[in-house]
Amino acid sequence: MPLPESLTCVSCSAAYREDPNQYSCPKCGELGTLRVSYDYDRIRASASRDSLAAAPFRDHWRYLPLLPLAAGPVEFPLAVGATPLYPVPGLRKALGLERLWIKDDTANPSASLKDRASAVVLLKGLELGRREFAAASTGNAGASLACLSAALGLPCHIFVPESAPRAKVAQLLIFGADVLSIRGSYSEAFSLCVEASEYFLWYNRNTGYNPYTVEGKKTVALEIAEQLGWEPPDTVVAAAGDGCILSGIWKGFVDLHRLGWISRLPRLVAAQAEGSQSIKQAFDGDGAIRPVTEDTLADSISVSLPRNGVMAVQDLKASGGSAVSVSDGEILEAMPLLGKRTGLFAEPAAAAAVAALVKLAGAGELSRAERIVVVSTGHGLKDVDAALQAVDPPAPLDCAIDAVRERIHHS
Amino acid sequence: MPLPESLTCVSCSAAYREDPNQYSCPKCGELGTLRVSYDYDRIRASASRDSLAAAPFRDHWRYLPLLPLAAGPVEFPLAVGATPLYPVPGLRKALGLERLWIKDDTANPSASLKDRASAVVLLKGLELGRREFAAASTGNAGASLACLSAALGLPCHIFVPESAPRAKVAQLLIFGADVLSIRGSYSEAFSLCVEASEYFLWYNRNTGYNPYTVEGKKTVALEIAEQLGWEPPDTVVAAAGDGCILSGIWKGFVDLHRLGWISRLPRLVAAQAEGSQSIKQAFDGDGAIRPVTEDTLADSISVSLPRNGVMAVQDLKASGGSAVSVSDGEILEAMPLLGKRTGLFAEPAAAAAVAALVKLAGAGELSRAERIVVVSTGHGLKDVDAALQAVDPPAPLDCAIDAVRERIHHS
Numbered sequence A, B: 001m002p003l004p005e006s007l008t009c010v011s012c013s014a015a016y017r018e019d020p021n022q023y024s025c026p027k028c029g030e031l032g033t034l035r036v037s038y039d040y041d042r043i044r045a046s047a048s049r050d051s052l053a054a055a056p057f058r059d060h061w062r063y064l065p066l067l068p069l070a071a072g073p074v075e076f077p078l079a080v081g082a083t084p085l086y087p088v089p090g091l092r093k094a095l096g097l098e099r100l101w102i103k104d105d106t107a108n109p110s111a112s113l114k115d116r117a118s119a120v121v122l123l124k125g126l127e128l129g130r131r132e133f134a135a136a137s138t139g140n141a142g143a144s145l146a147c148l149s150a151a152l153g154l155p156c157h158i159f160v161p162e163s164a165p166r167a168k169v170a171q172l173l174i175f176g177a178d179v180l181s182i183r184g185s186y187s188e189a190f191s192l193c194v195e196a197s198e199y200f201l202w203y204n205r206n207t208g209y210n211p212y213t214v215e216g217k218k219t220v221a222l223e224i225a226e227q228l229g230w231e232p233p234d235t236v237v238a239a240a241g242d243g244c245i246l247s248g249i250w251k252g253f254v255d256l257h258r259l260g261w262i263s264r265l266p267r268l269v270a271a272q273a274e275g276s277q278s279i280k281q282a283f284d285g286d287g288a289i290r291p292v293t294e295d296t297l298a299d300s301i302s303v304s305l306p307r308n309g310v311m312a313v314q315d316l317k318a319s320g321g322s323a324v325s326v327s328d329g330e331i332l333e334a335m336p337l338l339g340k341r342t343g344l345f346a347e348p349a350a351a352a353a354v355a356a357l358v359k360l361a362g363a364g365e366l367s368r369a370e371r372i373v374v375v376s377t378g379h380g381l382k383d384v385d386a387a388l389q390a391v392d393p394p395a396p397l398d399c400a401i402d403a404v405r406e407r408i409h410h411s
Helices: A040-046 A049-053 A060-066 A089-095 A114-127 A140-152 A166-174 A186-200 A212-217 A219-227 A244-259 A278-284 A309-318 A328-342 A348-362 A380-390 A401-409 B040-046 B049-053 B060-066 B089-095 B114-127 B140-152 B166-174 B186-200 B212-217 B219-227 B244-259 B278-284 B309-318 B328-342 B348-362 B380-390 B401-409
Strands: A006-009 A034-037 A099-104 A133-136 A156-161 A178-183 A235-239 A267-273 A322-326 A371-376 A396-398 B006-009 B034-037 B099-104 B133-136 B156-161 B178-183 B235-239 B267-273 B322-326 B371-376 B396-398
Touching: A034 A212, A040 A060, A040 A244, A060 A219, A089 A099, A089 A328, A089 A348, A099 A219, A114 A133, A114 A140, A114 A212, A114 A219, A114 A244, A133 A140, A133 A186, A140 A156, A140 A166, A140 B328, A156 A166, A156 A186, A166 A178, A166 B328, A166 B380, A178 A186, A186 B401, A212 A219, A212 A244, A219 A244, A235 A244, A235 A348, A244 A267, A244 A309, A267 A278, A267 A309, A267 A348, A278 A309, A278 A322, A322 A328, A322 A348, A328 A348, A328 A380, A328 B140, A328 B166, A348 A371, A348 A380, A380 B166, A380 B380, A396 A401, A401 B186, B034 B212, B040 B060, B040 B244, B060 B219, B089 B099, B089 B328, B089 B348, B099 B219, B114 B133, B114 B140, B114 B212, B114 B219, B114 B244, B133 B140, B133 B186, B140 B156, B140 B166, B156 B166, B156 B186, B166 B178, B178 B186, B212 B219, B212 B244, B219 B244, B235 B244, B235 B348, B244 B267, B244 B309, B267 B278, B267 B309, B267 B348, B278 B309, B278 B322, B322 B328, B322 B348, B328 B348, B328 B380, B348 B371, B348 B380, B396 B401
Parallel strands: A099 A371, A133 A156, A156 A178, A178 B396, A235 A267, A235 A371, A267 A322, A396 B178, B099 B371, B133 B156, B156 B178, B235 B267, B235 B371, B267 B322
Antiparallel strands: A006 A034, B006 B034
16 A cells, blocks of 8 residues: 555645546645655654665665655656765855755656656556646746656646746657647646546646645755755745745655654755745745745746745745845855856756855854755756856957967966 | 886887877878787786675775776765666667667766776776876766766867857856867867877876777776676667777677686678778778768768777677668668667667667578577667658647547557
């Protein structure tokens, strides 16, 4: 038997019974608002920190006893998770932070953290008897589902608004996804994707809808804790659009805390773009998620109405954390700062987390010895146009050693 | 003491004495034509297949006793090597090849195999007392050196022709490289870079010039052999531009064979673009490397005069291998074939190796049970424009379930 344990509504706490045909609260009717819980005694009986230490750190299936899936072993065709946690000495020095790490989740198969969610959702769907998959996304989630479905030889349907950038659609097509280019907004494509999934019995991976996306994403926190020797960081900084990654990180630490594998919980910092800060406004205000007008180059966190906003705000508050907004200019400064000081290349959304770190450090809101992890959620090669905006082109030089000499001696 | 062992000219076999100021044959004067040899008894005394089995498969420094570097341990800031070797069941089925693997070297820090060479060259340069580095490159080698230098906090100077695409230059700048944009061709930038390196005592990483690039690249072969349980493949297919990766793969297997860790050597297949097939022409003809007019979209293997051509042709012949040329059209077909069947996204140069595989399989030149490894050398996200050429955009669809139904029922 798998471990579905219990699902409860994040808004009204009503209990939900697994119905892969529509993930919505049976009481208040809201879509995708379900929290997953486990029988932690049962997990303790089958896994421990010692049993993990004996297993090679190769992919995130090492945490299978903490995932909503049947017992393994899992043979997955691509290597998801087990990404590096880098101590980044150059960035530590630049920011005056002595215990800073970057969790480089760009090292996943489709170059973003989303693979953690897609992999778990694909296996969950197969367990529930589904053989086709669907998602609405123009970005990392769609690319991730298309990538991992292809590796598993399973068909997937990706709904994108007609206005989606051609380069992003090209990746979906390279992986052989069935791309449905919808005459409408992202929000309309999202709703149509849910409707079509019900009709065709496709298993739906939409962010902020399928509760197992949070369960997949939580493995990044499990890895951070294990990589730090089960001494969790004081602070984890991550970018937030829909807020699903934030809830995933929190869920991972909460699960470990309930198991008694870590003795305390970190505080979370949500980094949002100034042009997409619905979660920050809700967090700083009355907690209610209200739509905003999107205006940021950080496309992966550019969201009008965060689909996972309610849960994310609850999690931020539970962690004693905060929300920080950064301008596009600050994001564009953070990209080369990260590149120069670490050799890591982050897309604008991921760089927003670095920008938030810089802002907090500059405001004296971080202590020198604080243990901080910043999660890099997507690769800079996904958006080279943004990188072009972040740097100045070099002046041309004559092809002569004298020209080089003069240039070097004057720089 | 490090292991320089011996360097000999690939053309005239003259012995060379380590002089990091200019890697050229002391007798025939040719640049970058040096083969590195080791004292294999000494390696056997410090390493074995069993000692490797006891070490975690985490990066390519596990092969330090086979590298031209001082004894470790190495603490390198980014995780180079230890990339996955995927069995790719979907592609096996599509091509009727039962024992096919893809070595996914796009999983390196800068998303190409070149990181193996850059990492070894950087450490070698430090051992030789150098503190600044240089390379001429508009592509993967430059991005790789810029990435890893940044991680190590070392300055590097990258020479690019003024005509280099802005997006490629942007990556170099994100990593904080000193980019010298030269009014001249790539070949002129290459020569100027060698001259400037001599003058400023920069350690030069140019492909086909620094002999330790081949030593770094060979670790991909060491990993393939170890991942296959020291039973080497029958055939290894890799794309060739300058031919340096080809020589690196061959050197890795030759070293293992001399150590007695593998009992036979694979044959190599060089995949070249029709519009850049100098190595194929030399291999099929009299062995002499002659310049060609470059005309291919596969920029990472678009080369007029291969800098490592002589060595590559020798190695191909020694392996009993062959050279295969593929058209840009065949490369553009291989990209979505690989994507759909494996979930891997390769840049055109890497897809050229898949295209060569398809061509050989179609011509009946591969046996069903042959053990084949194809090396994927660079990530598809490095050249999304090429991906756009490889797929057709989807037709737009009305935002209504009826439109989706009709579309699905008719596809």
